[in-house]
Amino acid sequence: MERYGFGVDIGGTTCKIGFFDSKGVMLDKWEIKTNTENSGVSILDDIAREINIKLTQEKIDKDRILGIGIGVPGPVMSDGTVNQCVNLGWGVFNVEKEMERKTGIRVKAANDANIAALGEMWQGGATGYSNIVMITLGTGVGGGIVIEGKILSGAEGAGGELGHISVNDTETESCSCGKKGCLEQYASATGIVRMARKKLLSKHVPTILEDKTVLTAKDIFDAAKKGDDVSCELVKELGEVLGTALATIACVVNPEIFIFGGGVSNAGNILLDVTRKSFSNKTFHICRKAKFALAKLGNDAGIYGGMRLVMEER
Numbered sequence: 001m002e003r004y005g006f007g008v009d010i011g012g013t014t015c016k017i018g019f020f021d022s023k024g025v026m027l028d029k030w031e032i033k034t035n036t037e038n039s040g041v042s043i044l045d046d047i048a049r050e051i052n053i054k055l056t057q058e059k060i061d062k063d064r065i066l067g068i069g070i071g072v073p074g075p076v077m078s079d080g081t082v083n084q085c086v087n088l089g090w091g092v093f094n095v096e097k098e099m100e101r102k103t104g105i106r107v108k109a110a111n112d113a114n115i116a117a118l119g120e121m122w123q124g125g126a127t128g129y130s131n132i133v134m135i136t137l138g139t140g141v142g143g144g145i146v147i148e149g150k151i152l153s154g155a156e157g158a159g160g161e162l163g164h165i166s167v168n169d170t171e172t173e174s175c176s177c178g179k180k181g182c183l184e185q186y187a188s189a190t191g192i193v194r195m196a197r198k199k200l201l202s203k204h205v206p207t208i209l210e211d212k213t214v215l216t217a218k219d220i221f222d223a224a225k226k227g228d229d230v231s232c233e234l235v236k237e238l239g240e241v242l243g244t245a246l247a248t249i250a251c252v253v254n255p256e257i258f259i260f261g262g263g264v265s266n267a268g269n270i271l272l273d274v275t276r277k278s279f280s281n282k283t284f285h286i287c288r289k290a291k292f293a294l295a296k297l298g299n300d301a302g303i304y305g306g307m308r309l310v311m312e313e314r
Contacts (some may be wrong), residue, residue, distance in 0.1 A: 004058075005066040006051055007119075007306030009112060009299075010034065012073060012087040015047055018303030019054055022066060024123065024311065028054070029303060039089035048102040065105050069306030070095060071112035075157030080109045083157050108309045112302055114151045114160050116261065116295075117144025119305030124297040125259045133255040134295065135162055135246070137264035140176065141184040141191075145253055151309075152253070163188070165245050186241045189217040189264050196220055196234055205230055221267035235267075236274055243278025250279070250287035261295035268294065 004027075007018040011034060019028040032050055035042050047070075055062065072095060074085030080096025099107040110118075117126075117134035126132045130149040136142040141163030145152040152159045163184035164177050171181035173194075185191050193215050200209060207230035208223050209215060223231035246258060265271065272292045280288050297304055 001064065003064050003066050004060060005307050005310050006054075006068045007071075007303035007308075007310075008047055008068060009071045009115070009302030009306065010043065010047075010073060010088065011112070012036070015043070016299065016303050017047065017050055017054075018300065018307060019058075020307045022311075024304075024307060026300070026304070026307075029300065034088070036087070036089050039091070040085075043088060044095070044099050044102055048099065051103060051105070062104055067106040067108060067310030068099060068103065069115065069309035070099065070107060070109040071115035071302040071306055072109055073112045075161075076109050076111050076153065077155075077157040078153055080107070081157075082109070106310070108306075110151050110153060110305075110309060111144070111157060111160060113142040114144040114146075114153060115305035115309060116297075116301035117146050117160070117259065117305065118151055118308050119297055119301040119303070120259050120261070120295050121146050121149070122308045123304050124301060125293045125295045126257050129256045131254065131256045132259055133162075133246070133249055133253065133257075134259040134261060135242075136262035136295075137187055137189070137260065138262035139189055141188045142262075145255075147253060149312075162245070162249065165248070167241050167245055183241065183245050187238055187245075187264075189262075192217050192220055192234060192238050192264070195237065196230075199230060199234065207231065217264050218266070221264075221270060225270060235270060239271070239274025240278045243275045243280075244282050246275065247279050247281075247283035247287070250283045250290055254287055255290050257291040257293060259293055259295050261298075261301065265294055 003022040005020050009016040014031040016031050075083040081094045095109045096107045120126045132146045134144040143160040143162030145160045165183045166181050167183050168181035175182035175185050220231050224235045276292050
C-alpha cells in the first residue's frame with residue numbers, strides 16, 4: 001500500500017505545501033497566504049485545512065500518511081518547541097503537538113533554513129553528501145547545518161544562525177538583531193548595497209553604479225562581471241568577509257560541502273570564486289577540502305526537507 005507525506009515551509013508571506021509519495025517524488029505543490037494577524041493564531045489551522053482538503057481530493061486515509069514536516073522561520077528545539085518567530089507573531093509553544101492535535105497526523109518541525117539544507121542534501125545541490133553547511137544570502141543571511149545526515153539544531157534551536165556571526169568589531173551601525181558587525185550586514189543583498197552606498201559617498205571613482213536610481217545586489221554583480229572597478233572591489237570585500245566566516249564554521253563542523261542559496265547566490269561563480277579564495281586562505285588546512293556549490297531546489301528546498309524529515313523519523 002502506497003504511503004504519502006507533506007512538506008510545509010512557513011514563510012512570512014506564504015506557506016508552501018508539497019505532497020509527496022513515500023519515495024520522495026513530489027506529486028503536487030501549492031501556496032497559501034500566511035495570515036499573521038492576531039499573532040499568527042490561524043496559520044496552523046489554515047495549513048491543516050489545506051492538508052485535509054488534499055486528502056479528501058485524493059481519497060487517501062490519514063493512516064497512509066507518513067507525516068507532516070514543517071519548516072518554521074525561527075528557532076525550533078529538538079522536541080518541536082518553537083522559541084519565538086517574530087515575523088509570524090508566534091511566542092513559545094510546541095508546534096508539533098499543536099499541529100498533531102489539529103490534523104491527527106504525526107508532525108516533525110525544524111527551523112526553515114535547516115530544513116532547506118536537509119532538502120538540498122537529499123535531492124539538491126548537496127546530493128551524495130551527509131555533512132553540509134547551507135548559507136542563504138537573501139534580504140538577510142540564514143543558514144542550515146546537517147551533520148551525518150542529521151540537522152544540527154542546538155540546545156535552543158538556534159544552530160545555523162550564520163547571519164549573526166560577528167565579523168567586524170568596529171561596525172557602528174546596528175544589525176536587525178540589535179548587534180553590530182554581523183555577517184548579515186555585509187553578505188546579504190541589503191548588506192552589499194549598504195556597502196556600495198558607503199563606497200559611492202566616500203570615493204569619487206567613475207562607476208556604472210552611479211547611473212542606478214535604485215541600486216540592487218544584482219546590479220553590483222552584473223557590473224562586476226563587466227569589469228567595473230568599484231563593483232569588483234565590492235564583490236571582493238563581500239567574498240573576503242563571507243569566506244572568513246565560512247572558514248571559522250569549517251573549523252567547528254568540518255563540512256564536506258558548502259551550498260549557497262538565496263537571491264544573491266544567483267550571481268553564480270563570481271560569488272563562489274571570491275569566497276572560496278578567502279576561505280582557502282583562512283581555514284585550517286584539512287578543512288580546505290570542502291567543496292562549494294549552488295543550491296538547486298530554489299524555493300522548493302524547504303518542502304523537500306520537510307518530507308525528508310518525516311521519512312527520517314519513522
